[in-house]
Amino acid sequence: MLIVMEKTATPEQIASVVAAVQGQGYEARPIPGGERTSIGVLRNQGPVEAALFVGLPGVRDVIPVTRPYKLVSREFQAQDTLVHVGGVTIGQGHLTIIAGPCAVESETQTLKTAELVAAAGAHIFRGGAYKPRTSPYAFQGLGLEGLKILRRVRETVGLPVVTEVLDEESFPLVEEYADIIQIGTRNMQNFSLLRRAGRSRRPVVLKRGMSATIDEWLMAAEYLLAGGNAQTILCERGVRTFVNHSRNTLDLSAVPYVRKESHLPIIIDPSHAAGRRDQVIPLARAAVAAEAHGLMIEVHHNPDQALSDGAQSLYPEQFATLCRQVLAIRAAMGA
Ligand code: PEP
Ligand code: MN
Numbered sequence: 001m002l003i004v005m006e007k008t009a010t011p012e013q014i015a016s017v018v019a020a021v022q023g024q025g026y027e028a029r030p031i032p033g034g035e036r037t038s039i040g041v042l043r044n045q046g047p048v049e050a051a052l053f054v055g056l057p058g059v060r061d062v063i064p065v066t067r068p069y070k071l072v073s074r075e076f077q078a079q080d081t082l083v084h085v086g087g088v089t090i091g092q093g094h095l096t097i098i099a100g101p102c103a104v105e106s107e108t109q110t111l112k113t114a115e116l117v118a119a120a121g122a123h124i125f126r127g128g129a130y131k132p133r134t135s136p137y138a139f140q141g142l143g144l145e146g147l148k149i150l151r152r153v154r155e156t157v158g159l160p161v162v163t164e165v166l167d168e169e170s171f172p173l174v175e176e177y178a179d180i181i182q183i184g185t186r187n188m189q190n191f192s193l194l195r196r197a198g199r200s201r202r203p204v205v206l207k208r209g210m211s212a213t214i215d216e217w218l219m220a221a222e223y224l225l226a227g228g229n230a231q232t233i234l235c236e237r238g239v240r241t242f243v244n245h246s247r248n249t250l251d252l253s254a255v256p257y258v259r260k261e262s263h264l265p266i267i268i269d270p271s272h273a274a275g276r277r278d279q280v281i282p283l284a285r286a287a288v289a290a291e292a293h294g295l296m297i298e299v300h301h302n303p304d305q306a307l308s309d310g311a312q313s314l315y316p317e318q319f320a321t322l323c324r325q326v327l328a329i330r331a332a333m334g335a
Contacts, residue, residue: 198227
């Protein structure tokens with residue numbers, strides 16, 4: 001339930017509504033808006049009796065929330081969330097391009113790729129230091145050494161960095177070195193990891209589980225917001241289907257749907273969706289046309305030698321083409 005206060009409501013009136021909500025054993029979450037404050041009612045097990053709050057001074061309206069997710073829903077917050085990191089803004093009105101290799105392999109590889117993607121127009125650099133690999137024998141990432149390389153690259157190239165966290169154990173370390181923390185598709189419903197990320201002050205990119213419905217994905221994001229981390233970015237990266245012409249199937253309708261249901265930014269990762277380089281640019285163009293707030297693209301300075309996901313990694317000149325084309329699409333849309 002959402003309690004909408006009058007524009008003229010005083011801080012005392014807001015505080016007494018909060019107290020009334022808490023008096024019922026619920027959590028009250030004030031949500032300051034541009035014009036008026038709303039108060040979200042959380043942790044109720046069943047329906048909440050609207051009559052308890054309707055007549056309180058300063059209350060304009062009491063609205064039942066019809067979705068299972070609350071804090072992430074448009075019903076709770078009408079205006080778009082903007083995520084700010086290192087001088088970059090992600091969300092409505094922006095097209096943020098995140099690019100870099102699947103994995104940090106060496107300082108030379110990371111630095112070279114970072115310089116190339118920065119020159120082509122990337123706003124944020126990506127690279128995995130801890131890699132979630134299907135095979136335990138495949139390259140697992142450089143771990144702490146990878147994080148240190150990312151830090152050096154950020155200092156040299158000047159782009160904020162996003163990197164994946166795999167578990168709670170390594171969370172403090174990743175949080176120390178990364179500007180944005182990524183929770184990957186395989187961990188979307190790792191609830192203890194989500195709780196830990198909810199307590200973090202770093203923005204989080206939450207990838208959609210490869211078999212998750214959008215409701216499940218938004219409920220996973222709810223863990224982050226309920227834990228206190230409102231700087232959350234959703235990332236669609238393709239879902240499992242029966243096809244074999246691509247690694248996954250990019251669910252582009254997630255973009256208009258999520259934009260309607262939630263105020264959180266949604267970006268698209270066409271690289272993991274496609275699994276093959278020849279589909280990445282067309283899917284990126286489509287994502288921008290569908291009004292995604294950003295893209296995450298795998299680029300390697302020498303994809304043929306990549307230790308992971310080389311087949312889907314763009315050559316630097318392809319990435320430069322992608323940037324030019326998506327900016328042209330955005331301009332054609334009047335943005
Ligand atoms: C990645 O971005 O490096 C990654 C492993 O992605 P996903 O979790 O979408 O597979
Ligand atoms: Mn990858």
